[in-house]
């Protein structure tokens with residue numbers, strides 16, 4: 001039934017597009033999302049609002065917090081860390097992408 005399978009293929013394609021779409025991000029946030037997925041999701045959840053296998057949720061992280069924790073392994077003055085541990089190694093490879101990460105996580 002070629003007609004039916006063509007319809008099925010179309011349906012599949014349509015749902016794939018809808019599934020990946022989600023709310024559209026501005027280019028900066030979209031770049032942040034790519035960096036996040038590539039560099040952070042070994043430990044943090046794919047959905048930054050959730051706790052990951054190792055790391056805490058990151059939704060709402062400010063640029064200041066990202067800069068200190070990701071580049072230096074410290075926290076901004078007065079910040080109360082979500083975890084008392086210091087397991088995360090600094091990630092200097094994303095130094096240029098901090099603004100993009102902040103745009104994505106805010």
Ligand code: HEC
Pocket residue numbers: 036039040041042043044054055056057058061065066069070080081082083084085086087088089091094101
């Ligand atoms: C090797 C695992 C690992 C990787 C990779 C990793 N993290 Fe983390 N992250 C952690 C853990 C564990 C914590 C909890 C504090 C600690 O133990 O260092 C954390 C804490 C944080 C915090 C502080 C959260 C808070 O509010 O207290 C931020 C911000 C953060 N990570 C951002 C990132 C970003 C951005 C990346 C990717 C560039 C990343 N992390 C990659 C494991 C990781």
